[in-house]
Amino acid sequence: xxATGILAVTVLIxxxxxxxxxxxVSGATRTMPLPGFGAAVFVAPDGRAIVPSVSEDAxxxxxxxxxxxxxxxxxxxxxxxxxxxxxxxxPGELVLLSYPERLPLRRQGAKGLADVRAAGVSRDGxxxxxxxxxxxxxxxxxxxxxxxxxxxxxxxxxxxxxxxxEAELVAAGLETGGVVLVAPELPGLPRRIETPGAVVALGxxxxxxxxxxxxxxxxxxVVVGVRPELRPDRPAKELFRIPLKLPPSQLAVVGKQVLVxxxxxxxxxxxxxxxxxxxxxxxxxxxxxxxxxxxxxxLPAWSDR
Numbered sequence: 001x002x003a004t005g006i007l008a009v010t011v012l013i014x015x016x017x018x019x020x021x022x023x024x025v026s027g028a029t030r031t032m033p034l035p036g037f038g039a040a041v042f043v044a045p046d047g048r049a050i051v052p053s054v055s056e057d058a059x060x061x062x063x064x065x066x067x068x069x070x071x072x073x074x075x076x077x078x079x080x081x082x083x084x085x086x087x088x089x090x091p092g093e094l095v096l097l098s099y100p101e102r103l104p105l106r107r108q109g110a111k112g113l114a115d116v117r118a119a120g121v122s123r124d125g126x127x128x129x130x131x132x133x134x135x136x137x138x139x140x141x142x143x144x145x146x147x148x149x150x151x152x153x154x155x156x157x158x159x160x161x162x163x164x165x166e167a168e169l170v171a172a173g174l175e176t177g178g179v180v181l182v183a184p185e186l187p188g189l190p191r192r193i194e195t196p197g198a199v200v201a202l203g204x205x206x207x208x209x210x211x212x213x214x215x216x217x218x219x220x221x222v223v224v225g226v227r228p229e230l231r232p233d234r235p236a237k238e239l240f241r242i243p244l245k246l247p248p249s250q251l252a253v254v255g256k257q258v259l260v261x262x263x264x265x266x267x268x269x270x271x272x273x274x275x276x277x278x279x280x281x282x283x284x285x286x287x288x289x290x291x292x293x294x295x296x297x298x299l300p301a302w303s304d305r
Contacts, residue, residue, distance in 0.1 A: 009254050010291040011266060012049055014041040015284040019049055019062060021291070024259065024268050027280050032062055040076065040287045044099065045083035047295035052076060061100075071102070080125035083296040087128050087144070089116055094128055094142050110149050113140055117159045122167035127184055129170045131158040139172045141184050150187040154180055162202035162211070169228055171211055173199030179213060181228055181236070191229075193236045196222055201251040203258070204228075205272060210239060212258055212273050214248035221247040223260060225273050240274045252290050261288050 008025040016037060021030040038051035038060070049062040052074040061069040077099075078087040085105065088095050091114055096106040119130040128142045137154040139161070158180070160173035172180045179193040179202070200221075201214030213224045221244040227237040246262040253259075258273035259266065264285055270277040282288075 009257065009259070009293075011252075011259060012041050012043060012289045012291060013261075013266065013282045013285050014038050014051065014287040014289075016286065019051065020282075021064070022266065022280060022282070024257075024266070024278070024280065027278075030064070032064070032068075034062075035060060035068060035070075038286070039074070041289045042077050042079070043289040043291055044077070044086075045079055045292060045295065046100075046297040047291060048100075049289070050075065050077055075102070076119070078119060078121040078128060080121050081123050082125060085125070087121055087125065089113070089119055089128070089130060094144065096144065106144070108142055108144055108147060108149075110140065110142055117157075118161045120161050120163040120170075122163045123165040124167070127163060127167040127170075129161050129163050129172075131161045131172050133157055133159075139170065139180065139182060139190075141170060141182070141187060143184070150184070152180070152182055152187050152190055155192070158199075160199055160202045162204050164204045165206060169204070169230075171202050171204070171228070173202045173213065175199070177215070179211070179226075181211075181230060183230055186230075189230070191236070193226060193228070195224060196241070201248050201260075203251050203253040205253050206255070210272060212251055212253060214251045214260060216247040219247070220244055221262065223248065223251065223258065223269065223273055242269065242274065242276065249285075250288055252288065254290055259288070259290065261285055 011022045013020040019032050037054040039054045042050040051060045059071040059075045094108040115133045116130045117133050121128050130140045137157045139152040141150040157175045158172045162171045170182045182190045197215035197217035203212045211226045211228045224241045225239040229236045248260050250261040258269040264283045266280040266282040268278045
C-alpha cells in the first residue's frame with residue numbers, strides 16, 4: 001500500500017479509436033490503437049481486453065506487446081470466478097462459452113429476452129441478471145444451474161444493473177430515477193429505493209453492505225452510498241453522497257475504492273466512495289474496465305505462442 005493509502009489499480013479506458021491503460025495512482029498512461037470504434041470494453045481473467053466493434057460484426061482482443069486479434073461476431077462477455085468460461089446473452093438464450101475458445105458448453109433458453117440494455121453476473125456465475133427495454137421494461141433473472149428464468153416487471157426503463165457477489169440481491173437502475181431492489185429467491189417482492197436523479201451506474205461493494213448509485217442531476221451528478229434492505233421494518237438508508245461536476249457514465253468498485261467515469265475525467269473515490277482522492281484525465285472516454293490485480297488462466301504460458 002502506498003503512503004496515501006490508495007492501492008494502485010490499472011483501468012482500461014476505451015477512447016474513440018484507442019484503448020488506454022491508466023494507473024490510478026501515478027496517472028501514467030499507455031495507449032494502444034484500435035482498428036475502429038469500440039462499443040464497450042471488457043477484461044478477461046487472463047488480462048486481455050475484449051472490445052466489440054461498433055461498425056462491424058467483430059470483436060477485438062488486445063494484450064500489450066501483441067497484435068490485435070479479431071474474433072468474428074460481437075461478444076459482450078460476462079466473466080465470473082472460473083477463468084475458463086463466460087456467459088453471453090444471445091437473442092432468446094443465455095449461453096455458457098469456454099474461454100478463450102468460445103465453444104458452447106450449455107444453452108439456457110430465455111424466450112422473449114431481447115433488447116438487453118445492461119447485464120451482470122454473480123461472482124460464482126450462478127445468476128445472470130439483465131434489464132430490457134423496447135416494450136415492457138423488465139428485469140430478467142436467469143439461474144444457470146437450475147435452468148430457472150424469473151421476470152420482474154419494472155416501473156420504467158432501466159439502463160443499469162448490478163448483482164451482489166453472492167447473488168443474494170440484484171439492483172436495477174431506472175432512467176427516470178430510483179433503484180428497484182430484488183432478492184432472486186423472492187422475485188415477487190421487489191422494493192424501490194428513491195434516488196436524487198436518473199440512475200446511470202450501479203455497483204455493490206464486495207460484502208454487499210453498500211450499494212453505490214451513480215445519478216445524473218442536471219448538468220452534474222452524484223454518487224450515493226445506500227445500505228440495501230428488503231425488510232419492511234428496516235428501510236434502505238442513505239450512508240453518504242458525493243456531488244460530481246459532470247454526470248457519471250460508469251462506476252466500478254475495487255476493494256475500498258470506487259472508480260467513476262465522468263465525461264473525460266476518471267475519479268478515484270476512497271473510503272468506499274466517501275471521499276474524492278484524485279482526478280485523472282480520460283479524454284474521449286467511452287467506457288472503462290478494471291484490470292485484475294492477478295491474472296488467471298487455465299492455459300499454460302506457452303499455449304498461445
